[in-house]
Amino acid sequence: MQVQVHPMWESYPKIKADLLSVLQMVESHVRIHDKNIESTIRDLIYSGGKLLRPAYTLLCSQIGSASSQEKERSIAVAAALETLHMATLVHDDVIDEADTRHSNPTIHTQKGNQFAIYSGDYLFCVCFTILSKHASSLAHLEFNARSMEKILTGELDQLNSRYRTVASVKDYLSRISGKTAQLFAVSCYSGAITSDASRRQAVTAWNMGHYIGMAFQIMDDVLDFKGDSQTLGKPSMADIRQGIYTLPLLYAMKAKPNVLHPLLAKKEALTENDLMQIMEIVEETRGVEKAQQVAEKYTNKALKALAKLPDGEYKRTLYEITTNLLHRTV
Amino acid sequence: MQVQVHPMWESYPKIKADLLSVLQMVESHVRIHDKNIESTIRDLIYSGGKLLRPAYTLLCSQIGSASSQEKERSIAVAAALETLHMATLVHDDVIDEADTRHSNPTIHTQKGNQFAIYSGDYLFCVCFTILSKHASSLAHLEFNARSMEKILTGELDQLNSRYRTVASVKDYLSRISGKTAQLFAVSCYSGAITSDASRRQAVTAWNMGHYIGMAFQIMDDVLDFKGDSQTLGKPSMADIRQGIYTLPLLYAMKAKPNVLHPLLAKKEALTENDLMQIMEIVEETRGVEKAQQVAEKYTNKALKALAKLPDGEYKRTLYEITTNLLHRTV
Incomplete structure (x- = not known):
């Protein structure tokens, strides 16, 4: 497999x-006696994800004025966070029974659920190995470990609220805050602190990351209602069958509970026809537009936070990738 | 649920x-917004495991001469290692499709595989939170993270060598060294270093733990060939159907490959009758006795390592629990 990063970074050499x-740092930490297993995990590392979280870490590591010696540390922190992200993706794919990711077959499809579960666990450990080797202090590490706990409790929360038709918009926002925004916030914050940014700047970076993560997840959920399995690379509407009700649907449920609740009560038994009907109701009630407006609000908050950071090339790059990311159509 | 520790500790107040x-320290770190989820994980903490690994940590934390202020640290390290063990058990139970553990329904039986996968992940993070809060140094933490990686690569190795009828005794020993002995070794070693034991004493504790873990796993595998599902609390012979060939069977395969290989080639399709036949061959070829002799060798090595440690009450306790553990019949 040829080593490459996602084409979105072509314009930012x-x-x-x-x-x-x-990616090379992650790879250098994957050392497994059985070379067959090692190569499966190596393929995962180079499987072409967007690398958004480590990119935010790297960009935010230019907020402060730390010397270039800190460069390695910011790369290490970015590597640890990407490893964590990979670990959760591998487990997510088992849970979602996803067959492909970035057009490649998922690990559990290639090697079975058991292999995927332990591979994810292994990557969690690699994440901590990298962090403990490069973190500036035990306190920083503890902070990271606690942040990761929040990500997992966000996932658990989401599972536990499946098929809950009384779920409110507030519940949804709290769920994605743990599940997605937390890791974006940690990525930005960690970058800032490796650069010796001030406390206030680090908090601004945290907030920016949080808002980006919120807008990113809402847009992801919005695109699920717009795209088809080809443009999105994952089966749309899968969330609904699994009882995960995202923002566009929640707005539709608010508007037409009497039509939607009996449909959703079918749970896994929802037919293609049911799903088409649900999509129509979401369209009718303008669920997608309303959700997009919320995403827009978070995007604006993110850009407002970004504006407070010290000027520099990194800031322009942050502005560009953030606006592109949150206005994407795929 | 009444808070209690396993009855085996009654004689050691x-x-x-x-x-x-x-256990209380583990519990104090489990803080989840959704109280329903929190209580499922709390039940797991108090579900009555033997707590062998934290007990070894605590006992080995009396090797050195550290002040009593270090007591909290050794409790924390023991808590982190037990949390790690719980995380792997939760994932193991998903992988083995086990319905009960310590006579309680497993998490995945109660709440589904998805919940179990994320709960295990959450416990991994809790383990690191506890460690980073209480570890003496980043180097100690890195050591722990690397040890955990070895445990997971042991599990991955085991998965990858399933149904491999050419597996040798050496492969088996290397597998259980990662999968089981590693955590016992880390438990003993970590106890020793929190007590400011000498480098030589810490290495002795490591070796002792390694030998205990090896003997413990071999005995576990031996008991699978002796017990029934009632005395063992888990379905015997499950390993064979899953293609995990343990020491008694490996010896039988060496002695009668022509009879066993065609039988084992049936994999998941093995009938009860086939399994009975396999058990008879293992008995005939004295596979269990041979495996027990290997366990005995490791037990003796463990006791020899123990004998090198400084005298004290902890040493007598270590001797008693180790001999009881490795001569257990259930």
Whole structure:
């Protein structure tokens, strides 16, 4: 497999080079006696994800004025966070029974659920190995471990609220805050602190990351209602069958509970026809537009936070990738 | 649920009290917004495991001469290692499709595989939170993270070598060294270093733990060939159907490959009758006795390592629980 980073970084050669170092650092920590297993995990590392979280870490590591010696540390922190992200993706794919990710067959499809579960666990450990080797302090590490706990409790929360038709918009926002926004916030914050940014700047980076993560997840959920399995690379509407009701649907449920609740009560038994009907109701009640407006609000909050950070090339890059990301159509 | 530790600790009131502190420390770190989820995980903590690994940590934390202020640290390290063990058990139960553990329904039986996968992940993070809060140094933490990686690669190795009829005794020993002995070794070693034991004493504790773990796993596998599902609390012979060939069977395969290989080639399709036949061949070829002899060798090595440690009450306790553990019949 040829080593490469996602084409979205073509226009940013410095970030692209650093992201390659990030992937190489992850790879250098994957050392498994059985070379067959090692190569499966190596393929995962280079499987072409967007590397958004490590990119935010790297960009935010230019907020402060730390010396270039800190460069390696920011690459390490970015590598640890990407490893964590990979670990959760591998487990998510088992849970969602997803067959492909970035057009490649998922690990559990290739090697079975058991292999995927332990591979994810292994990657969790690699994440902590990298962090403990490079973190600036035990306190920083504890902070990271606690953040990761929040990500997992977000996932658990989501599972536990499946098929809950009384779920409110507030519940949804709290869920995605743990599940997605937390890791974006940690990525930005960790970058800032490796650069010796001030406390206030680090908090601004945290907030920016949180808002980006919120907008990102809402857009992801919105696109599920717009795209088909080809443009999105994962089966749309899968969430609904699994009882995960996202923002566009929640708005529709608010508007037409009497039509939607009996349909949703079918749970896994929802037919293609039912799903088409649900999509029509979401369209009719303008669920997608309303959700998009919420995403827009978070995007604006993110850009407002970004505006407070010190000027520099990194800031322009952050602005570009953030606006592109949150206005994407796929 | 009444808080209690396993009855095997009744005769050791000091250890029993410390183990209770260990469980309480784990519990104090489990803080989840959704109280329903929190209580499922709390039940797991108090579900009545033997707590062997934290007990070894606590006992080995009396090797050195550290002040009593270090007591909290040894309880924390023991808590982290037990949390790690719980995380792997939750995932193991998903992988083995086990319905009960310690006579309680497993998490995945109660709440589904998805919940179990994320709960295990959450416990991994809790383990690291506890470690990073209480570890003496980043180097100690890195050591722990690397040890955990070895445990997972042991599990991955085991999965990858399933149904491999050419597996040798050496492969088996290397597999259980990662999968089981590693955590016993880390438990003993970590106890020793929190007590400021000498480098040589810490290495002796490591070796002792490694030998105990090896003997423990071999005995576990031996008991699978002796017990029935009632005395063992888990379905015997499950390993064979899953293609995990343990030591008694490996010896039988060496002695009668022509009879066993065609039988084992049936994999998941093995009938009860086939399994009975396999058990008879293992008995005929004295596979169980041969495996027990290997366990005995490791037990003796463990006791020899133990003998090198400084005298004290902890040493007598270590001797008693180790000999009881490795001569158990259930």
